[in-house]
Amino acid sequence: MNLRRALRAEWTKFWSVRSTTLALLAMVLLTLGLSTLAASLSHSDAYEGPITYDQLHFVHEPMTGDGTLTARVASQKATGAWAKAGIMVKASPTAGAPYVALMVTPAHGVRLIADATTELAGTATTAPRWLQLTRSGQTFTGAESADGSSWRTVGTVTVADLPTRAWAGLFVASPPTDVPFALQGRTGTVSRYLQLGEANFDHVTVAVASAGAAPPADAWRDSDVTPPPHQRGAPKPGPEAIINIDLLPGGSTRDGNGTFTVTGSGDLGRAGIGGVSLAGPTDLVRQSLVGAQLGIIGAVVLGVLFITSEYRTGTIGATLAASPRRGHVLAAKTAVLTGVVFVVGLLPGFAVALFSPALERRNGYRPPVFPDPPTVTDPVVLRAIIGTAAFLALIAAFSLAVGVILRGTASAVMLLLALLVVVPIVASGTSDAANTWIRRATPFAGLSIQQTMDVPSETVIGPWAGLAVLCAYTGVALTAGFWLLLRRDA
Template sequence: MTGEPGVLRLTGRALLAEFTKLRSVRSSGLALLTLVALTMLLSLVAASLSTTTANDAKISVDQFHFVHQPLTGDGTVTAQVGAQRGTDPWAKAGLMFKDGTASGSAYAAIMVTPGHGVLLQADATTEVARPSATGPRWLRLTRTGQSVTGYESADGTTWNTVGTVTTAARPGTGQAGLFVASPPKLRMIGEIPNYEPVLGEATFKNVSLTPAGGGTAAGTWADTEVAPPPDGPETALGEGAPSAPVLAGGSTRKADGTVTVSGSGDIGRAGMGGINLTDVDRVKAGLTGIQFGLIGAIAIGALFMTAEFKTRGIRTTFLARPGRATVLTAKSIVLGTVVFVTGLAVTVPAYLITKPLQDDNGYRAPIYPESSITDPVVLRAIVGASLFLALIALFSLAVGTIVRRTAGAVIVLLAVLVIVPTIAGGTSDTAYAFIGRATPLAGISILQTVELTPVSDAVVTDAWSGFAVLCGYTVAALAAAFWLLKRRDA
């Protein structure tokens, strides 16, 4: 323990010495200025020039198999949803009040899904989720005028209120009953997305439809395929909500009252019920300048070591600080801290400035979810962008230590991190995907904040896996730099 104060003093002096070097060298300031300028400028240009009309296209889906009977006025429909075929985490089975059987008519529905619990929807504009309500579930819908309340229960005795929604359905005669939907599966034919219908199935028990407040229920249960007209316009992802041919569903009733219903399609709209049309991550796009701002991080990282090798000043440093590992450690701490703080100083305003530009250019809800700087995922992206720059600088410091020549180090780093990815992005999706997964540039995935549509090539790995790849490269490069620095002549 007696040696610790001396070690701390030595480390503190080394940190101060390296910070003084960094601050006093003009090239360091120019590199940081390049980082800030390129990041901000290119982020602003991208946000200003990129436009979309996606929200003007078809963004809702109303396609399912409906087992129903007329209901005049108010009433309650109740059923126990038993086995549900797990065709998709967002497959839906539940109860519905609907203003007729035409696709697009007003409705209120409560449904259970295999992967996301219970949802309460109205008119493809409102949704209330209860994700904790999983497994076989009792469901109930109660209509009073245009107000509809949804309930769920595990045993049919103790009921939990999911929420109350308002529907535009007329208070007169409508349809009430059971429905099943299963989203289409995406299959790529070359570069073209193709949606193949999938038939879902669920069983319902203890089905009851009870009029209230003077309402009446009459007639027998009928089956209807609710779907857009077959001669309607075809839409594909990127142009509107995905559509697929209807697979004929149906219903069968057993003697004990169990009803088995099958159906294909989906219900909801973009951003609701698992319908995802988002093809751009707004937060990541607002920080897109990072991809070229890293040139400044490369420059300052490589120069921080190679400049001393060029002037032979490294010998003086080693004479003043005999512990070479201490020197590289101090350089790493100072460099990482300075680049991280500089990164924050540009990523925060870049996000705040580009967000309103994106709104003006069409990147708005519902297709493009709103975000706030206080959202955890947004904070992770902003802080992660700064960490990405800091790690690129440290990786560059390690490469500079290994190569010991400014030109050689910078050429290698620019080729790996800028030139090759830029060329690959414009010529080969396969090569670009490999770069995004297996090279230090994978770390930029930390900027991702939303799950993009399956056909998007903007995501090749998840946020933390890509960042872990960059961390691995940086640690390996620094380890090699430490090993070589202690064994080579200055």
């Protein structure tokens, strides 16, 4: 029997045996069912509390009517990628008051933010940088310069609620950061770690359009802008409230040359604006494909039954007698099995990728706290969907090989379900080190192909490296099965 005839024979066997088609259907339903359930029940409480920051140290003086605020950020301490140092016009030195701010950051260049609702990006430069805010009515134009002579417009914004008499000056903010740690094989992060930011300013001027309205030279005041602490027993603040963290007290000094040194902590912006991120990175694509972890059961049963049913009924002897080249039998079974599982496995993947985003958005996974996941046509999403189907196909082939080795349906299924389902569940709830090892060095590593972003708490191996681990296990198992098929089975 040549390979083509073997393929045709195995194709006929696959669809003529009721147990294999039922196992295939179970794989699809389990995959689709768990993914639907996860998308329906998953919930984020990010919008149940404040999503806006307005905490910083502000050095200010009064500014009445139209005018121009100019300063050079001579240097900035890089306490974080989104540390902020710049100039600001604010209705009052209190958290939540309307404002417009122009700033430099260590890693994200120049930014213009208005009232935590608008963000415009300037050049990707760091200090030293000249900054300028010009007011005309309720309209503010931000500009930047390398030398104080040639200016580049960052953008123009409108802040409708800013009164005629406002406060203009310098500010520094240093957001809380996440610090990674590793202890006895366990990894994680210590979040909300505060550092005191610092910046030096010179060439500071507040020029007003109205004659005689310029503030006196000693009018500068310091304010740690922050909301009042939450009172015990008071209602939990809602999304429109200002986030309240324990600020490190800021301050300022001014030398005889008009150079200000300002220190401060806190942050300025809103979720999705100014680098503010209130939730850790969440791989929503991978989350929507979680059903594959239950679809493993169907793939295992299908792979085992495709070979052990012949051992149980005794038809394996006739199959091997009809094929002098037994490698063709195993190759044909593997090709038919993996081909069918791969094609059918694409269906639940594409289905959940289409409907799960709407469910996730309804349950709180929506902008600005959570960016919209890439669409189904995005290459990383296609890789995750196609890779999930490939994972199930490889699990089926691995199960087929184990079925050849053990020849018993019950023993093979029990061993595989223990390895691929029970052990990962137990390890995830008992030992971080064991969980990491299982997700990195066992066939379960193949699920890493679903990753579409780097999430430190979840990423233990790369997508392709994880799939390669599963391929290696499958290759070794098939080789062992082929060797036994040649030497043991009659």
